Amino acid sequence: MTKKTPGALDRAVARMMDLDSPTYGDERERAVFMEDTAFGQTLAIYLGLAGAVVAAVLGQLLVPVVLLALMWVPSVASIWYASRRGVDVADMGSRASRKTRAGVAASIFGGLVLTCGAMLYTLLVGHGLVPVPEVDLTGPEHEGVLRSALTGALVGGAGGALVGAVISARKRRRTAAEPAGDDLDDLD
Amino acid sequence: MTPRQATDAAGPRSPIRRRRRERRITQAELADAAGVSRQTIIAVEQGDYAPSVYLALRIARALEATVEELFIEADDDATTETTTEGARP
Numbered sequence: 001m002t003k004k005t006p007g008a009l010d011r012a013v014a015r016m017m018d019l020d021s022p023t024y025g026d027e028r029e030r031a032v033f034m035e036d037t038a039f040g041q042t043l044a045i046y047l048g049l050a051g052a053v054v055a056a057v058l059g060q061l062l063v064p065v066v067l068l069a070l071m072w073v074p075s076v077a078s079i080w081y082a083s084r085r086g087v088d089v090a091d092m093g094s095r096a097s098r099k100t101r102a103g104v105a106a107s108i109f110g111g112l113v114l115t116c117g118a119m120l121y122t123l124l125v126g127h128g129l130v131p132v133p134e135v136d137l138t139g140p141e142h143e144g145v146l147r148s149a150l151t152g153a154l155v156g157g158a159g160g161a162l163v164g165a166v167i168s169a170r171k172r173r174r175t176a177a178e179p180a181g182d183d184l185d186d187l188d
Numbered sequence: 189m190t191p192r193q194a195t196d197a198a199g200p201r202s203p204i205r206r207r208r209r210e211r212r213i214t215q216a217e218l219a220d221a222a223g224v225s226r227q228t229i230i231a232v233e234q235g236d237y238a239p240s241v242y243l244a245l246r247i248a249r250a251l252e253a254t255v256e257e258l259f260i261e262a263d264d265d266a267t268t269e270t271t272t273e274g275a276r277p
Contacts, residue, residue, distance in 0.1 A: 025224075025225060026223065026224035026225055026228050026243075027224070027228075027239070027240055027242075027243055028224070028225075028227075028228040028231060028237045028239070029225060029227075029228065
């Protein structure tokens with residue numbers, strides 16, 4: 001920990017993260033949780049970038065900007081968080097092998113260049129690199145289709161949530177019942 | 189002295205597991221005593237997780253052993269014997 005005076009942002013982050021919460025479990029569970037969070041964030045960054053490239057190629061202008069912002073904000077937040085605690089993420093990155101650094105730089109900057117290039121093309125030409133056929137579902141003749149689609153999505157979503165809840169409950173019960181049985185074998 | 193590696197002291201050969209069995213303590217009981225989950229005790233015994241000094245101390249205390257006995261081993265027996273004998277008055 002550094003000696004920097006915690007500001008309002010630090011307090012907000014501390015409240016949001018609640019690092020003293022027992023939810024984090026013991027030290028191994030906490031370490032694994034932090035690793036999987038980092039994995040999730042890394043994946044989100046690459047998916048956001050890929051989404052931005054695809055949206056830009058299809059001629060979108062706002063969607064790529066939103067996706068890039070969503071990709072950029074967590075990265076900056078994590079760098080800020082680390083620096084407040086005396087860890088220089090940029091310095092850590094410089095310790096990676098040349099091959100790893102080249103791969104990351106190619107992915108990130110390549111994606112950014114592709115996105116910006118495709119957006120620029122759309123601005124200059126008036127349509128995307130890959131033209132998307134216009135689909136108009138606003139007319140009265142399409143109202144039934146939209147209503148059916150919406151109903152299907154809602155019913156499907158509710159069904160999925162129910163199945164998820166049942167699976168989750170069954171898993172919790174199985175986990176709760178597990179230790180006693182294994183413990184008996186443990187001393188055999 | 190080097191920390192025990194998963195390859196040479198994991199699973200049934202784990203000194204933690206051996207000590208725990210000698211003392212007739214289950215993994216769940218050891219986990220409770222050390223204040224961690226049973227999965228963490230399993231991971232430590234299997235050599236999949238190297239605990240912090242604090243957790244190592246708690247495990248050692250729960251098993252009435254020392255951290256050295258449970259987590260540290262000599263590089264080889266000859267070196268240990270030489271060092272030990274050399275240190276004797």
